[in-house]
Amino acid sequence: xxxxxxxxxxxxxxxxxxxxxxxxxxxxxxxxxxxxxxxxxxxxxxxxxxxxxxxxxxxxxxxxxxxxxxxxxxxxxxxxxxxxxxxxxxxxxxxxxxxxxxxxxxxxxxxxxxxxxxxxxxxxxxxxxxxxxxxxxxxxxxxxxxxxxxxxxxxxxxxxxxxxxxxxxxxxxxxxxxxxxxxxxxxxxxxxxxxxxxxxxxxxxxxxxxxxxxxxxxxxxxxxxxxxxxxxxxxxxxxxxxxxxxxxxxxxxxxxxxxxxxxxxxxxxxxxxxxxxxxxxxxxxxxxxxxxxxxxxxxxxxxxxxxxxx
Amino acid sequence: xxxxxxxxxxxxxxxxxxxxxxxxxxxxxxxxxxxxxxxxxxxxxxxxxxxxxxxxxxxxxxxxxxxxxxxxxxxxxxxxxxxxxxxxxxxxxxxxxxxxxxxxxxxxxxxxxxxxxxxxxxxxxxxxxxxxxxxxxxxxxxxxxxxxxxxxxxxxxxxxxxxxxxxxxxxxxxxxxxxxxxxxxxxxxxxxxxxxxxxxxxxxxxxxxxxxxxxxxxxxxxxxxxxxxxxxxxxxxxxxxxxxxxxxxxxxxxxxxxxxxxxxxxxxxxxxxxxxxxxxxxxxxxxxxxxxxxxxxxxxxxxxxxxxxxxxxxxxxxxxxxxxxxxxxxxxxxxxxxxxxxxxxxxxxxxxxxxxxxxxxxxxxxxxxxxxxxxxxxxxxxxxxxxxxxxxxxxxxxxxxxxxxxxxxxxxxxxxxxxxxxxxxxxxxxxxxxxxxxxxxxxxxxxxxxxxxxxxxxxxxxxxxxxxxxxxxxxxxxxxxxxxxxxxxxxxxxxxxxx
Numbered sequence: 001x002x003x004x005x006x007x008x009x010x011x012x013x014x015x016x017x018x019x020x021x022x023x024x025x026x027x028x029x030x031x032x033x034x035x036x037x038x039x040x041x042x043x044x045x046x047x048x049x050x051x052x053x054x055x056x057x058x059x060x061x062x063x064x065x066x067x068x069x070x071x072x073x074x075x076x077x078x079x080x081x082x083x084x085x086x087x088x089x090x091x092x093x094x095x096x097x098x099x100x101x102x103x104x105x106x107x108x109x110x111x112x113x114x115x116x117x118x119x120x121x122x123x124x125x126x127x128x129x130x131x132x133x134x135x136x137x138x139x140x141x142x143x144x145x146x147x148x149x150x151x152x153x154x155x156x157x158x159x160x161x162x163x164x165x166x167x168x169x170x171x172x173x174x175x176x177x178x179x180x181x182x183x184x185x186x187x188x189x190x191x192x193x194x195x196x197x198x199x200x201x202x203x204x205x206x207x208x209x210x211x212x213x214x215x216x217x218x219x220x221x222x223x224x225x226x227x228x229x230x231x232x233x234x235x236x237x238x239x240x241x242x243x244x245x246x247x248x249x250x251x252x253x254x255x256x257x258x259x260x261x262x263x264x265x266x267x268x269x270x271x272x273x274x275x276x277x278x279x280x281x282x283x284x285x286x287x288x289x290x291x292x293x294x295x296x297x298x299x300x301x302x303x304x305x306x307x308x309x310x
Numbered sequence: 311x312x313x314x315x316x317x318x319x320x321x322x323x324x325x326x327x328x329x330x331x332x333x334x335x336x337x338x339x340x341x342x343x344x345x346x347x348x349x350x351x352x353x354x355x356x357x358x359x360x361x362x363x364x365x366x367x368x369x370x371x372x373x374x375x376x377x378x379x380x381x382x383x384x385x386x387x388x389x390x391x392x393x394x395x396x397x398x399x400x401x402x403x404x405x406x407x408x409x410x411x412x413x414x415x416x417x418x419x420x421x422x423x424x425x426x427x428x429x430x431x432x433x434x435x436x437x438x439x440x441x442x443x444x445x446x447x448x449x450x451x452x453x454x455x456x457x458x459x460x461x462x463x464x465x466x467x468x469x470x471x472x473x474x475x476x477x478x479x480x481x482x483x484x485x486x487x488x489x490x491x492x493x494x495x496x497x498x499x500x501x502x503x504x505x506x507x508x509x510x511x512x513x514x515x516x517x518x519x520x521x522x523x524x525x526x527x528x529x530x531x532x533x534x535x536x537x538x539x540x541x542x543x544x545x546x547x548x549x550x551x552x553x554x555x556x557x558x559x560x561x562x563x564x565x566x567x568x569x570x571x572x573x574x575x576x577x578x579x580x581x582x583x584x585x586x587x588x589x590x591x592x593x594x595x596x597x598x599x600x601x602x603x604x605x606x607x608x609x610x611x612x613x614x615x616x617x618x619x620x621x622x623x624x625x626x627x628x629x630x631x632x633x634x635x636x637x638x639x640x641x642x643x644x645x646x647x648x649x650x651x652x653x654x655x656x657x658x659x660x661x662x663x664x665x666x667x668x669x670x671x672x673x674x675x676x677x678x679x680x681x682x683x684x685x686x687x688x689x690x691x692x693x694x695x696x697x698x699x700x701x702x703x704x705x706x707x708x709x710x711x712x713x714x715x716x717x718x719x720x721x722x723x724x725x726x727x728x729x730x731x732x733x734x735x736x737x738x739x740x741x742x743x744x745x746x747x748x749x750x751x752x753x754x755x756x757x758x759x760x761x762x763x764x765x766x767x768x769x770x771x772x773x774x775x776x777x778x779x780x781x782x783x784x785x786x787x788x789x790x791x792x793x794x795x796x797x798x799x800x801x802x803x804x805x806x807x808x809x
Binding site for chain 1: 388389391392393394395396397399400401402445446447448449450451453454455456457458459460463464467481483484485487488490491500501502503504505506508553554555556557606607608613614615616617618619620651652655656658659660661663668669670671692694695696697698701
């Protein structure tokens with residue numbers, strides 16, 4: 001694309017650009033901007049100083065964003081402009097979609113999107129767009145965080161297919177921890193402390209157990225399972241399940257270090273099982289997860305302290 | 311001596327001497343992990359990725375295995391979890407492939423670095439220093455996407471250089487000047503001239519000025535305006551936004567408190583702070599509870615309530631709480647510490663020894679600091695040794711040093727200031743001990759004085775894998791600045807009357 005300039009554009013003839021001020025001394029980490037970038041930024045600084053909000057600001061900011069999508073100032077000023085001039089927000093989303101796909105790792109774009117969708121007051125089309133982003137990067141932190149905001153803002157917790165979608169994401173890659181976290185958000189985390197009913201609890205336990213059985217060494221499913229049990233104060237009820245994968249009487253046949261870890265926690269709370277808990281932690285420290293030996297030994301130390309459980 | 315092929319069929323006769331070029335092309339954004347998810351704001355180094363020659367097929371027979379290599383191979387086997395992680399999915403495939411790229415560096419010495427007496431590559435101090443110095447110089451035009459992250463470029467280089475033992479006083483005047491151009495008239499710092507103030511830029515600016523130190527650097531900060539800017543960032547729910555109209559996340563809570571504490575600013579909110587309309591009167595109001603709400607079911611901390619637990623955000627949260635008061639008091643008060651420690655422990659990758667940032671993600675050298683830096687705080691709260699320092703030291707020395715200088719996420723990636731700074735900080739966390747001392751009051755003030763009660767306590771005395779040449783400087787556990795620099799800054803402002 002040919003560079004775009006403003007100095008010979010009659011639409012911008014009224015503006016005196018504010019050039020970059022380096023104050024005489026050569027700054028550190030200075031960037032040798034292209035003439036195009038320098039000039040566009042000069043015009044942007046000038047209109048910002050004038051507090052100008054107009055349609056041409058949308059063109060200018062779009063141009064600067066195309067040159068530097070990580071420029072938070074431009075995004076914030078663009079958002080202000082959109083609202084000041086009552087710009088059609090659907091158009092903004094239409095423009096944002098390809099822009100976001102072009103700059104997958106961009107930080108600012110998601111906050112901007114959230115601001116616009118908030119004002120639009122409708123989540124229509126957002127799920128599809130998020131899907132296309134996750135296809136490129138299934139663990140993108142900002143995409144998932146945005147999705148959580150969307151669920152909360154538009155109350156998509158139930159009956160809107162969100163749980164089914166999340167399940168599909170987990171099934172697709174049962175180690176995608178972002179998908180597990182989203183499921184937690186839907187079922188518990190996003191609900192502001194509302195109690196979990198028994199039926200849902202059972203459904204979630206069954207779900208997590210099924211996926212643990214599918215991949216017993218997967219940290220994500222164990223974390224979810226343990227989180228659920230802790231939430232319901234029923235960690236000790238997982239003992240038989242943990243034993244399926246880690247039976248201390250058969251120390252050569254441990255199928256999951258996570259099961260051993262959980263078992264140690266449960267045994268630590270039981271009467272007269274401290275020795276077994278120590279045995280589980282020893283197996284972890286010496287055989288099944290030795291890189292964390294310092295941690296397992298710390299846990300062994302806690303066994304001596306009444307009431308202290310990790 | 312056995313020939314390599316007889317030992318390891320997978321080496322096929324030969325062994326890759328050089329890493330294959332990064333799988334991504336140079337056009338792709340940098341640190342594959344969203345820069346997003348880190349403290350940084352920008353695709354740092356994105357365009358810095360120059361084409362590596364295509365070494366995909368460049369194998370070189372390097373002969374028999376040395377004794378040191380055999381010891382490394384045995385070690386790796388000893389810390390590998392002996393359970394097969396099946397079935398394969400996108401995540402486990404990525405993990406397997408990444409490890410195949412990393413393994414040659416943990417077993418051997420593909421960069422041909424000189425080795426220390428433990429058979430690990432020596433710290434390439436001069437090469438890293440040269441890399442970080444060049445990162446303070448001019449950038450070609452294609453680096454325009456870094457325009458808003460220039461404060462970070464300065465901080466990463468200055469912090470990395472001082473930890474390497476370099477004298478950075480020659481930069482003092484230029485650092486002060488560079489930030490005077492990025493100061494926003496109504497308070498705080500932006501990425502550069504004319505840019506809105508932003509808490510990440512402000513954090514990097516204040517830390518950089520702290521590192522170079524001196525009256526001119528300190529006096530260049532408009533503290534009264536800064537106090538007002540921070541007042542604008544404080545939110546009714548207790549957290550901080552990063553910029554006016556910007557996102558609220560746990561980086562804001564950490565960066566905001568760092569600035570308040572270093573500059574000895576009043577803890578009361580300025581009269582014009584919007585949060586006052588909601589009944590808040592100080593910067594600390596509702597803050598502990600807000601950080602607490604970022605702890606997830608996994609035990610780690612997230613960017614904001616409901617998001618996924620993440621290493622960089624965990625450090626921000628713990629450091630924020632450790633500014634609010636003694637870690638022994640503030641951490642257990644606001645965090646379920648056993649669950650946090652459980653999660654932190656699991657971030658250490660086996661057998662790599664480096665850390666990842668989230669469950670089932672890949673090892674990345676930057677978490678040498680983000681998780682590595684959490685340990686001093688957690689150990690101050692528990693009084694126990696909790697983590698495997700030698701394993702992290704091994705990853706940094708063996709796998710995170712780039713052949714031509716600078717440090718990396720993992721072998722096959724290009725170095726940048728971000729990964730250099732935080733790998734070096736991680737090495738410092740591995741090598742030095744710090745204790746929180748109730749009796750110690752370095753700067754002698756009453757408010758937000760917890761960060762000043764840390765003491766250095768010699769070197770780590772466990773299984774060291776580094777020689778004297780590989781030791782880097784001490785780093786303040788909260789501010790991530792050279793030991794002593796933050797104290798100087800605070801003392802300077804304590805001695806001043808008012809603003």
